[in-house]
Amino acid sequence: MTSFDPASPGQDVGRAARVRAMLLVAAMAVAVGASLMIEDRYENYLARLTLINIIVVYALNILIGYAGQAFVAGAAIFAVGAYGSAIGVMHFGVPFAIAWPLGALLAGIVGIVSALPALRLAGSYLAMVSIAFNVVAEQVLILGGDITGGPVGLPAVPPVAFGAFTLGDSGTLALIAACAVLTIYCTASLRDSQWGRAAIALRESELAAKSLGIDTVWLKMAIFFVTSLMMGLAGGLYAHSTNYISPDIGGILASFVLVLMLVLGGIGTLWGPLLGACVLTILPQLLSSFQKYHLLVLGIVLLIAVTQMPKGLAQPQDLLNRRRRRSNAGPAGGTQSASAVPDLLVLARPAADAGLTLSARNIGKRFGGVVALSHAAVDVRPGMIRGMIGPNGSGKSTLVNVLTGFYSPDEGTVTLGGRDIHRLSTSAIAQKGIVRTFQTPRLFSDLTVAENLSAGQFHHRPGNLLSALLGTPGNTGVNRQAAAESLALACALGLGGLLDQRAGDLSQGNQRQLEIARALAAHPAILILDEPAAGLSHEESMNLCTLLENLRAQGLGILLIEHHMDVVMRVCDRITVLNRGSVLAEGTPQEIRANAAVQEAYLGKPAGAPATAAAGEA
Amino acid sequence: MAQADSLVLDVSGLCAGYERTQVLHDIRLTVGAGELVAVVGANGAGKTTLLRTISGLISPMAGEIRHRGERIDRLPAPQVAHLGILHVPENRRVFPDQTTEDNLLLGAYMRMSSRERPAIRREMEEFFERFPNLGERRKSLAGVLSGGEQQMLAIARALIGKPKLLMLDEPSVGLAPAVTEQVFETLVEERRKGMTILLVEQLAYQALSIADRGYVLNQGTIVMEGEGKTLIAQAGIQRAYLGTQPDDIV
Amino acid sequence: MELLSVAVTGLAVGSVYALIALAINVVFAARRIVNFAQGDLVMFAGLLSISLITAWHWPYFLGLIGAAVAIAVLAVLIERIAIRPLPREESSISWILSIVAVAVIASNAGQLIFGAETRPFPPLFENPHVEIGGIRLDPSQLTAIGATAAFLLLFHLALNRTLHGKALKAAARDPDMAMMLGIRVSRYIAIAFALAGVMATLASFLIGPLTFINANFGFSLGIKGFAAAALGGLGTLPGAVIGGLLLGLAETFSSTYLSSDLKDIITLSILYGILVFRPTGLVGETNIVKV
Secondary structure: OOOOOOHHHHHHHHHHHHHHHHHHHHHHHHHHHHHHHOOOHHHHHHHHHHHHHHHHHHHHHHHHHHOOOOOOOHHHHHHHHHHHHHHHHHHHOOOHHHHHHHHHHHHHHHHHHHHHHHHHOOHHHHHHHHHHHHHHHHHHHHOOHHHHOHHHOEEOOOOOEEOOEEOOHHHHHHHHHHHHHHHHHHHHHHHOOHHHHHHHHHHHOHHHHHHOOOOHHHHHHHHHHHHHHHHHHHHHHHHHHHOEEOHHHHOHHHHHHHHHHHHHHOOOOOOHHHHHHHHHHHHHHHOHHHHHHHHHHHHHHHHHHHHHOEEEEOOOOOHHHHHOOOOOOOOOOOOOOOOOOOOOOOOOOOOOOOOOOEEEEEEEEEEOOEEEEEEEEEEEOOOOEEEEEOOOOOOHHHHHHHHOOOOOOOEEEEEEOOEEOOOOOHHHHHHOOEEEOOOOOOOOOOOEHHHHHHHHOOOOOOOOHHHHHHOOHHHHHHHHHHHHHHHHHHHHOOOHHHOOOEHHHOOHHHHHHHHHHHHHHOOOOEEEEEOOOOOOOHHHHHHHHHHHHHHHHOOOEEEEEOOOHHHHHHHOOEEEEEEOOEEEEEEOHHHHHHOHHHHHHHHOOOOOOOOOOOOOOO | OOOHHHOOEEEEEEEEEEOOEEEEEEEEEEEOOOOEEEEEOOOOOOHHHHHHHHHOOOOOOEEEEEEOOEEOOOOOHHHHHHOOEEEEOOOOOOOOOOEHHHHHHHHOHHHOOOOOHHHHHHHHHHHHHHOHHHHHOOOOEHHHOOHHHHHHHHHHHHHOOOOOEEEEEOOOOOOOHHHHHHHHHHHHHHHHOOOOEEEEEOOHHHHHHHOOEEEEEEOOEEEEEEEHHHHHHOOHHHHHHHOOOHHHOO | OHHHHHHHHHHHHHHHHHHHHHHHHHHHHHHOOOOOOHHHHHHHHHHHHHHHHHHOOOOHHHHHHHHHHHHHHHHHHHHHHHHOOOOOOOOOOHHHHHHHHHHHHHHHHHHHHHOOOOEOOOOOOOOOOEEEOOEEEOHHHHHHHHHHHHHHHHHHHHHHHOHHHHHHHHHHHOHHHHHHOOOOHHHHHHHHHHHHHHHHHHHHHHHHHHOOEOOOHHHHHHHHHHHHHHHHOOOOHHHHHHHHHHHHHHHHHHHHHOOOOHHHHHHHHHHHHHHHHOOOOOOOOOOOOOO
């Protein structure tokens, strides 16, 4: 395996993890120490409340802020943890040390169940479902009769106790503080891991994530489970420290306040939840004389916050990320010609998948009354470049969507090495080695160039979720490997000097380069490029040609959809021409250029000339 | 030589695009009264962006668009339409949940006053006579019409608005050659009756052969312009579409 | 026959839900957001009507009309302040937070302005029972059903037979194309919200005799209206009717024959189930997702 000097990024990677670990220990010591020193009962209570809110809001930040899942029912999950733990101890006599994690586990399971709609719905529908879920959950608590204590709730929840040893106020606060510090640590560690990047990728462009082989279903379930677990743990702590829980802790208003904390603090940032939870827990307590106007003011504040944000809530500002920009990010970049492309490309491909032909036959696809494809066919072999051209509306994009599983064909088959793949999901097809880029780059705008490339590697280099949360050396190792490959790919596509740049800030040309590099990061056997040369200068498109020829020489199969005929005619071995949903012609570049029917399809016929018959079908 | 004030459309120095991407660079084009001007170019050339900017759906980054001397480049889209600049967009965009008749009626939305109503009714009947297959389907939902029928409906919808400038974005897309013929014949007919038309097309030969003047758009800039018939003969067009010959590469 | 009486009650409640669902659907069709604050608009309309009629001694129907105008204005203001500044992308969830914020503000403001006590709506009929064919029925229930049916018919005609109705449909379906035909889409969105305000007033008038009005029931009413809309199909007129009636019947039957405690949970579970298994509702059209 070609090794690239990981010294530069590697050191960075290891260092960040070590710093975090040191800060964790220090913060724990401070938190526990400070907790034991607080004597005033009211201050202790306020601190407990704030720290518990911190835990919940950090969990919501991962779910809504990082992963972009519009789930606004956090309080309901929190309440499941609270009631679960309390009922475990009070009704079933289970000790706290077991009831607490079990309550959290129950919250995790409920979280997964409530996540099921998220698998098929996005954005606003999911948010509405979560509102409905929250209202149902609150009703369940109210109607729970003897078990949940009904509308009154459960008074006299036993305090935190380990065996015979009961934690007093200070001890409980110390436990809660330690959990809060750990939560912040886990969030920071997650952000700097493959799982964290995959989560953000999910938010930025679920479509692109799937096309890189990321199993978004599994990813969503995992994120919902972990964050629900965290909220459930916080709930248990709340129950046994406040000693009284009632259904309104899981109500829609409580959820709304939690989301407000997240939004005001700064959604998707590392320190936002801390800020928001502190301000919105402490301030209302201090202004308790205005209790009557409390919610009204909160509502107005939220309204102002949401309507004044320039791009809605979709643009988190990750201050930590920007500060990480360094000057020693590798050899000078810019859009230079492609240097030797690393031969990491086909290495991870299992032998069984290598060398397989992607083939589509007799594809038919209709949208309502419009026939998009009819008897369309195309094939790509590793080690060859197939061009696909055709006038606007000829069905090229539709065919690519069929090949990659975004659409199901009405007729016809798509096979890889003879095996039928058209029923597979997009991410499964990408995992089999068929990776595509998009006409308009769908980059993970808020991630850096390096992070985009690492996210592209997720399906074959995910690392362990638990290690990612705990920031273990194993996680650092995975990060190091990913960074090394990212560096190599970036250099190969002329982006070496831009590794720490936010992808959304790149120039158009560089964005297209990144789109290709990221696709390569997913270790394709067959690469489908959708108009990669659009908007490029002549020199840049010739560089692209060199890159594609390099890739072909390494055994990659490429399907190139392009309008830039200079590029197409130069690099393609064979070309398929589509027109009005069917194959108009197929052959070598020379044959296609000379084909009168092709000329006519593009340019139309000169006035007075009769129509030329179609020159053969594939 | 048309005077600047009487130009139906006068675009100068136009730069436009989306978010971070600039698609059009310094576009200069004019359309005089009664002319049929074609803008041709391969995909990604910026043809749709051009029309959407003129229609007011996109704010230009720089440059001016004038209609009879008045600047229109900062106006919101409904106001541009009220000035008589009507746009038949790519993919037709008829309203699939309303009938053929209602789609046509909405084309006359801006003219609807009690005075004009009978005239509009009459004109609708004339359209249905002129395009009998639309007439047969007047009560059908527009979503079930074929591509060609939808294209005719979209054009009729624009014509009933009595435009001062009729703009069409690639009307031939997705249509069989015979239907494309019919569309182009309709445009020739309207031109004969004095309509001013800006036709954006990918089928360069066909568009230029019915045009008075043409522009060739490539990668967001105008690379050729001239009289319709003259442009067709020039080799540059083929190169712009189908690429250079291997021995042409410098 | 008790069954018939329960059915009539169910239809009456269902009619009100249908009105609320229709208001939600009109706004959804025009602007692709769910107005969770619709229930609060109903609450405001009701409390305002009560105040105008009982406290300020306005004539009955004048009070209703005055309330309708005021609530329509309020709805347009909500659109202007809370919705217009937001991005229009489907994926953005800012509108949810915005609308929930509006709902919270409305509930609390309602409490502050009108007080927290429950008020009865001034009755339209003096006699709470009427005998028809030997069956005792409540005239206000019949009014609810009849008035809603009449309104729905009027609305259907206005939407599908008038030019402005067609323009509204066009603006909802394809705002860019509508603008290119000279239709001022933002104006029609405001009209949609104003209509929601008028429907809220009608709903408050009809629901008045069926239940009591206080400042708190706004949000849960809004959720039920949303449930009805989603059940039938968001954004469609027939969806609102079917969803509303079904929901009203389900709620009434379950509260009569099962337990009145369970009625909320049953309706909300129906909502949850629909959103999970058939997000486009019973009569909604399936969307084609394009890449």
